[in-house]
Structure formats: C-alpha cells, structure tokens
Amino acid sequence: MQAAILAVGSELLGTDRLDTNSLRITESLHRFGVPVRRKAVVGDDIDELATEITHALARCSLVIVTGGIGPTSDDLTREAVAQALGRKLERQQWIVEDIRAKFARFGREMPDVNRKQADVIEGAEVLPNRRGTAPGQRVDAPAGSIFLLPGVPHELEGLVTGALEPWLADARGRSAVGMRWLKVACVPESSLEQLIAPFFEEFGSEGLSILSRPGEILLQLSDGASSEQGLAEREERLGSILGDAIYGRRREDSLERTVGELLRVSGTTVVTAESCTGGLIAERLTRVPGSSDYFLGAAVTYSNRLKTALLGIDEALLEAHGAVSREVVTAMARGARGRLGGDWAIAVSGVAGPEGGSEDKPVGTVDLAVASPSDEVRYLRARFPGGRGRIREQASQWALDMLRRWLAGAERPDASHLAPRNLVVRQAAR
Amino acid sequence: MQAAILAVGSELLGTDRLDTNSLRITESLHRFGVPVRRKAVVGDDIDELATEITHALARCSLVIVTGGIGPTSDDLTREAVAQALGRKLERQQWIVEDIRAKFARFGREMPDVNRKQADVIEGAEVLPNRRGTAPGQRVDAPAGSIFLLPGVPHELEGLVTGALEPWLADARGRSAVGMRWLKVACVPESSLEQLIAPFFEEFGSEGLSILSRPGEILLQLSDGASSEQGLAEREERLGSILGDAIYGRRREDSLERTVGELLRVSGTTVVTAESCTGGLIAERLTRVPGSSDYFLGAAVTYSNRLKTALLGIDEALLEAHGAVSREVVTAMARGARGRLGGDWAIAVSGVAGPEGGSEDKPVGTVDLAVASPSDEVRYLRARFPGGRGRIREQASQWALDMLRRWLAGAERPDASHLAPRNLVVRQAAR
Secondary structure, eight states: OOEEEEEEOGGGGSSSOOOOHHHHHHHHHHHTTOOEEEEEEEOSOHHHHHHHHHHHHHHOSEEEEESOOSSSTTOOHHHHHHHHHTOOEEEOHHHHHHHHHHHHHTTOOOOGGGGGGGEEETTOEEEOOTTSSSOEEEEEETTEEEEEEOSSHHHHHHHIIIIIHHHHHHHHTSOOOOEEEEEEESOOHHHHHHHTHHHHHHHOSTTEEEEEETTEEEEEEEOSSSOHHHHHHHHHHHHHHHGGGEEEOSTTOOHHHHHHHHHHHHTOOEEEEESTTTTHHHHHHTTSTTGGGTEEEEEEEOSHHHHHHHHOOOHHHHHHHOSSSHHHHHHHHHHHHHHHOOSEEEEEEEOOSSSOOOSSSOTTEEEEEEEOTTOOEEEEEEEOOSSHHHHHHHHHHHHHHHHHHHHTTOSSSSSGGGOTTOOBOGGGOO | OOEEEEEEOGGGGSSSOOOOHHHHHHHHHHHTTOOEEEEEEEOSOHHHHHHHHHHHHHHOSEEEEESOOSSSTTOOHHHHHHHHHTOOEEEOHHHHHHHHHHHHHTTOOOOGGGGGGGEEETTOEEEOOTTSSSOEEEEEETTEEEEEEOSSHHHHHHHIIIIIHHHHHHHHTSOOOOEEEEEEESOOHHHHHHHTHHHHHHHOSTTEEEEEETTEEEEEEEOSSSOHHHHHHHHHHHHHHHGGGEEEOSTTOOHHHHHHHHHHHHTOOEEEEESTTTTHHHHHHTTSTTGGGTEEEEEEEOSHHHHHHHHOOOHHHHHHHOSSSHHHHHHHHHHHHHHHOOSEEEEEEEOOSSSOOOSSSOTTEEEEEEEOTTOOEEEEEEEOOSSHHHHHHHHHHHHHHHHHHHHTTOSSSSSGGGOTTOOBOGGGOO
C-alpha cells in the first residue's frame, strides 16, 4: 500500500501558506508502515480536483484528501470525488439533523448553506467529526480507498486518530509501530553524522529521521517493518553512542523544559544575566508553565553601565578584559547569584554581530558561565557560525545545556568530547 | 499562462520537512500576473517524476521543477524531464570545465559524480548558477516551458531573479508588478475585516492578501492586471482607513525595528521591566542589529522579591494591589527608568497562565505601562485570548506598540478606536 495526499484550497497556492496537514497524516501513515508516494495541492476547482484524484488513484491505493468539505460554494471536495468515481451524491437527512443539533448547542440556527455538508458519496462510510460540523467520508473504489478529511487542523486531528488510524490498523492487520524520539543538545549535525556512522552500518538508515536546527537535533526512530524489540535495540544503540548529549526522549521535550524539571526535582532556583542573548534565555525558561516555581528573574545588561549597576561588575574588570571575557562572564554569573538571589545563575556575554567583532573576538564569539549553589563556576567560550539570530539561538542553547549537565550530574560542561567539530574553543578556557 | 510547481525529493515526503521553495517561486509568478494552478511533491523516482511532469504540462503551460539536479544517483530531474519529453541528454564539456573550475577555487578536485550535472536536455537553455555547481535549465516544448531549478534555497533565489524573472518579463511582455506591504500592529483580524469592508466594496478582494498572527497583520497588495497608479490608489485607501495602526511599509519591517528607528531618530534610550513576558520584549528589541545604541537593558522580575530588589517596588504596594495591577505596573515602569536609567521604560505584568487566573484577573489579563522621558506614564489593561505563548506574544506586541505610538506622536496609546473588538479593557483604566 502506498499513499497520496491531496490538500485542497486556493489559499494554499499563494505566497503565504503551506499545507502542513500532510505532515500529521504522514506521521500516522508511517506508524502503520505506509509510505507516502506523492503530495499535491490544488485550488477550489472541481475539474482540477477530480483530475488530481483520478491521477492519484491511478498510482496509489490510498488517497487522502484534506480540505474542501466546508459549507461554502468553494468547498467542492465531495462533488469532485463523486465526479472522479462516477458516483452520485446523496443528501442524508440524519446528518442534516446532526449538524442542526450542533448549531443548536451554541444557541444558533443552522444556516442553509450547511446542508451540503450532509451530501454523502454513494457507498461512502460517514466518519463522525466531533470537533466540527462536516463529517469525513471514506469511499472504497476498485482502484483503492479515498478519505475525505477536514482541512482545519484541530478537526483533522480528531478524524486521523478516530477514523484513519483504526482503518489503517484493520487494513494492515497490525497495530501502530512505536516511535522513539531522542533530543540531542549542542552536537553539530556534521559531528552527529560521524558519531552515528556505526549505527548506520549496523542498522541502515531506514526508519531513522534526523531533524536539526542550530544547537538541537531530533532523532526520530520508527520501524514499519520490524518489531518493538528491534526498535528498542536501535534506541539503545543510539543512546549508548550519544550518552548524556540526549536531554529528552519525549517528542514535546525542550531544553528549557528539561532544565525546569531538573530544577524542580532538586528544589533549586535559577536566575540569568544576559548580554548578547538580550533576554532570550529568560524568555525560554519562562515559556514553560509553572516556571515561576524555579525561575526568579534576569538582569539583561546590554550596556556596561548596567553590568555594574545590576550585577556589581567592577568597572576596572570591564576595562581590563572587555565585556566578552572569561573574567567578566564569570563575575556576571556570581553577581547574578548574589544580586538576584538564585541558587544557580547562567551568564552570557558575546559578539552577536553583525558589528562589534575583532580579530581576537570575531562575530560569533560567546562566553558562557554557570554558577552553582556553592558558587563554583563552569566556563566555556564558543564560536558560533551564522548570523545574529543563529548566534543568539545557539548561545541560549549552549548555556541552558551547561546548566542541564550540571544539574544532571554530568562531569563535563558540554558535549565537546562527542563532537570532533564542536564549536567550543577549548584553548580559551584556563 | 498558468503555472505548476513541482518539488522533487524523498525527504519532502516525510514527517519533518515541507517544500517552502514554492512560496518564493509563487511570489515571482504573481509579480508577473501568473497564477499557480497546482503544486506537487514527489520523491526521487524517475517514473513518478516523469509522470508528474507530463501531468503538469497537460494542464499548465509553465512547469517549474525544483530539486533533483545535484550530483548523486538520487538526483534524477534531468533524466525525468528528458524522458517525459522524449528527448536525449547531452553532456556538455564546457559545463564540466565550469564545475571543475568552481571546485578548484576552493582548492578541491571535482569528484567524478559531479560530471552528470553537465547533462543538458536536448534543446534546453542552460541557466548559469553562480551560487552552486549545477546549472539550471529551461526547455521549451510544444505544450509549454519547463524550468529545472536547484532545491537549495540560496541557489534557487539566484536563479529565480537571474533567469526565471527575466524570462517572465519577456514572455509576458511587461515588467514585474509592484507590490506594497502594510504592516499593522494590534488590530485583531476580525476588526480589520470590518474596517476594510468599504475597501473591498470599492476595489474587490483580488490582489490583496491578508496574513495575520497574534497582534500583527501583514497586508500585501499586488496587482497583476492593473497599473502602478491603481496600486498606489489602493494603498492610499488602506492607509486612510488604518492610519497610525500601520507601523511599517517594507516587507522586512518588524515592530521592534520600527521602535528602534524611532528611538534612534529621537536620540533616546529604552529599558524594560518584564514579568509575564519573561524577557521577550528585551529579546525582540535586541534582535535588531545595532540595538545597543538605544537599548540599555531589562529587569526580568518574575518573582515579587525581584520587583522590589531590582525596581524598588514597595512591598506594601504589591500586597495592596497584587503584581498584576495598574499601580504595580506603573511603578515598574517608573522604577525601570530610575534604576536602569533609560529615557523610556516599558513594563508588563500579567497572567500568562495556564495557572494563576482569578475571577477578577483571568488568564490573559495583562497590565501594560510605558513611562516617558518626563516620567509620564501611559497605562492599558488588555485581555488576550489563547494559550500561554500567544498571550505573551500579544503582550509584547501591545507593549512595543504603545511605545511606538508615543514616539511617533500619536495621541492614543493604542488602536482601540479602530477596533470594535479590541482586547483592551478600557474600563480598567482610570
């Protein structure tokens, strides 16, 4: 079985919006070992739509259409599928009543236009939509099966789990494959690829997808062909290679969330002192609901004067070493602990660019320090590639990871030992 | 002329990545009045690719293919287009030499695999690629023209402006239509639609696209059919409706950038005092290169103790009114000016949720204050919809917009007068 996904809507053919529903659908298909062979987007045009459905059905025995099942005259998916299959549409009164009841629950009368949402393709199974008015439909034709699903992501989600996945389980005669996620911090992608080369030799690359952004890599393991045991084996192998560079094993994990959990468990608090990151680390920590339990606050000391006023940094120290130096960032971390009163403190000072670089400290040079409850300090200097935004993002990631490692009992402040191409400038640390 | 866009690459059929190149290509097509009729994504499979090209060419006289022109065995676009058109591929030695020279410039020898990038479809025009090794190609067939462009966005950009757009200008016998952008802050989308209803009556909706995210709307005007004068007329009409809710007219404008420009022009500086936004406003202000000229720093006072320690907020005031109150946020703004030493100060305190709401101050309640160089304060209370992230995003947007309006000489602190469904709770202001 191979699948084609078709997204319907003229708004998806402009310059602003992409079809993201197909990602969600693909995930479910992969969980049942069904590959996606093609994806397409067409506008609200019945002939175009019908042609595309015929084209897709000629190549794939499963066609999933999202969108175009609303109540307006632009919503033509039902009509187009019927046309492509040479079948009739039948208005089913029980669905009209069902939609009417949904409106009534909000104290509204059903507009007449919504009646067309009760039109069912001859022979189709109606798929209940608890989150919206239009039900989905599944039609089995000689060439394959077609799903008509809503375009609204929230409604789509309900039908994917409530109708598509049970059907896939049945059609494939199996349950969904497990998936495993490994979230890795602060290992550059090129280093990761080197590191996991032995894994590829042993297990091949199928069923492992690698998604990276600056300072963060998501490894997603799935296994359409093999067993839960095979999956566990592969996960363990990756775990043994990447060790404590893995900060999370849930898809929704983020570094700020893991740090928050570790702080909560340890019953300690954190503050930040930020220069080039401009508040980004504080902002990330406070994205997490309940972060007020362990995050107290931050001093964003963009100007040197504020480094002195808010963190008590000696002017002479700033003069002697410059704001981007081991001495100043260490003093910032200690100053933040003292002045803001956290158990832990993160401090960052660097050159985010595009101006301000020097031969000694080119754009991308960032000094990072973490101070512990016993006022010990770990320090790193990194040289991050990319523009201003990427440098700041990586700096926040490295800083949070230094704290995570310390909280988790790691002896090393970062993952350099794993990463031959790491960005940490070891020789700068004394 | 109608266009089809085809993105090639098995990695675009997974759960992680979307084809974003088509947005860039669509923009150029729209500038020459060419609508996109369909988009598709197929994997690295020669038959699938050839079938899709035939299918697209049957429906559209312009087919643009991105990706699959690299040097590996997976790169099959050249072969597939040749197959679809029944033409031969010819290896052109001058291109081999050109690629070899590109490698030599980096002190490298050309790998043998790169030779296939010199394969040209019979009758095709070679489109130079200054940013990569593989040239693009354009083939004119009886049914229409096919462009083969690179999948790497940076290389694609070069070929879109260097080859596709000049060809479109020639084929359409006209120059690119102008585009106008209006960036609007803090008018909810539903209000905006009501406001510009007269515009739609007068000019229709074609050529106006509206892209909204919380607290921000981008209006994009284009006009494939009409003149520069018509475009200017429509821009002016929107300008007269939206007035000073428009904060920028360049596509790359952001509220933090506009605020930065106004601060720079006025020769003043700003600081922030943030509670529920957790540093987001400071982080946004410092995204802008050169922001150290006018941004001094921030006190992220998540805990009440830090509101007192860093901003000098009276404990009794906190006790009497609570952290989310006109009194406290006003004191935060004044305290930030005094303690951090900025000319202007932005202060925010609110309930971002999911916990912490009360009947009086439900989740989404945010108090905003801006203090001026003469220590005057403007205050607003808003009630933002959505979850934690959206509330914080909107709070940062409203706060920056309050400062922008004051700097720009607006009498009103916000756009409530334009927005019948605005989120600002007027009655809370005294």
